[in-house]
Amino acid sequence: MTTRCISVVIPTWNGKNLLIECLKSLDAQVFPECEIVVVDDGSTDGTAEFILDSRELDNVTLVALPENSGFCAAVNAGLKRTHSELILVLNNDMTLEPDFVAKLVRAADTSDADMFAPLVLWRDDPSTIYSAGDRQLVNGRPESIGFRCPLDGFAFPDAIFGVSAGAALYRRDVFACVNLLDESFVAYFEDSDLSFRARLAGLRAEFVRDAVAYHVGSASLSDRTWWRARQCYRNHALLVVKNMPARLLLRHGRAILAERWHQMGRLFSAARAEFGAARAAAVTLEACGSMLRALPHALRERRRIQKSRAIDIEELDALLTKDAYT
Secondary structure (H helix, E strand, O other): OOOOOEEEEEEEOOOHHHHHHHHHHHHOOOOOOEEEEEEEEOOOOOHHHHHHHOHHHOOEEEEEEOOOOOHHHHHHHHHOOOOOOEEEEEOOOEEEOOOHHHHHHHHHHHOOOOEEEEEEEEOOOOOEEEEOOEEEEOOOOEEEOOOOOEOOOOOOOOOOOEOOOOEEEEEHHHHHHHOOOOHHHOOOOHHHHHHHHHHHOOOOEEEEEEEEEEEOOOHHHOOOHHHHHHHHHHHHHHHHHHHOOHHHHHHOHHHHHHHHHHHHHHHHHHHHHHHOHHHHHHHHHHHHHHHHHHHHHHHHHHHHHHHOOOOOHHHHHHHOEOOOOO
């Protein structure tokens, strides 16, 4: 294994206690050289002050955003402060096995893939999988492979479509090739959009089974189920509009439209449970409006992305998942 410095970007929002555990697990890594960049996304829980005042964190670069700008903007701010060829993006609620970084770097040293997904388990139940890389369905929905499946006996995939930015190693060239996260997504599906753009550009993703992390799961947004559903409904449309080639839009149009209705139903149900039916209808209409306002940007990006596509359409279609993975 070639020893090198890697950069670690951790966005955080009102998750100081989670961040402390994440940083402890980074400090315990057997890999010697990590440049750590923490992006405080307008927290009000004293995160920035904690980092600045802690002598034990003098190796951490703090990027303090003046207000909450969303996951995409926070990650991008961190990426712009990194210097290494390899960049690890972590959620603040991740903790890592001591050889996690070393295993990912070894994979990068021995593979020509461009993005690397570790095995992520639930922290409260490490016998259950959170993610084993990402797949992209023909209906436009991205999914975490193995989500909530028992670890024991699980048939891990031979290939993955993309990686989750909750815990993923990227070569710097990925961002040079397809740009950073699209900040119009704000949060949710933004990493799937990045993976899709990378695959369209001819880049590859690889699953690293022996690099293991543990995830709490949407810890910073645990009381905002309706907002997650809103973002998934909105951003599913943007993901499809930007990335799905016209031939595949026609081929899988019925599945995509069915997924649009499914996402809308999930949003309405989540909002109704939180606010009641009348407010849920308003929330759903607002999400539709937000999606429509973002479409001009998505269409401009689509023209640029499809013009530079480096993968054959049939090859891309073969990478998309037609059936549920169990």
